[in-house]
Amino acid sequence: MIGRGDHLARQAITLWPVPQAPEAAIDTVRRRLQDNRRGFDWRASHRILEALPAGRWTTYSALAEAVGTAPQPLANHVSTCSDCMNAYRVLTSEGCVADAFRWGDPEEVRDPREVLEHEGVVSSGAVADPEQKAEAEELLVLVGG
Numbered sequence: 001m002i003g004r005g006d007h008l009a010r011q012a013i014t015l016w017p018v019p020q021a022p023e024a025a026i027d028t029v030r031r032r033l034q035d036n037r038r039g040f041d042w043r044a045s046h047r048i049l050e051a052l053p054a055g056r057w058t059t060y061s062a063l064a065e066a067v068g069t070a071p072q073p074l075a076n077h078v079s080t081c082s083d084c085m086n087a088y089r090v091l092t093s094e095g096c097v098a099d100a101f102r103w104g105d106p107e108e109v110r111d112p113r114e115v116l117e118h119e120g121v122v123s124s125g126a127v128a129d130p131e132q133k134a135e136a137e138e139l140l141v142l143v144g145g
Contacts, residue, residue: 057091
């Protein structure tokens with residue numbers, strides 16, 4: 001059976017030549033692949049975070065929905081981006097500061113929960129008041145979307 005498979009594979013290789021595409025078409029595909037490697041455009045998330053007012057918070061899921069991505073890549077971005085103003089206002093779906101939260105400024109040492117409380121976010125223990133949560137639709141309204 002294996003011998004027959006090898007024989008058929010050799011026949012297929014001789015019968016079907018390697019496709020030859022024009023160099024211009026290959027360059028177009030290469031450019032598209034290069035563009036895709038640049039990744040997601042996070043500018044909308046930056047604008048939303050900048051517009052999110054004190055006393056309000058949102059979730060990674062709501063922000064991801066508003067900008068058209070998934071929560072995990074958004075969380076990865078927010079946790080490492082120095083352009084993400086007010087990133088401490090993005091909480092887990094339970095209304096808690098994420099365990100992996102890091103300030104964009106490595107010199108920052110404030111507790112994000114204390115900052116939120118100072119801004120007027122009411123919490124019960126480590127959980128922010130759900131009445132102060134901004135969902136995706138409201139986030140879009142903040143930036144005129």
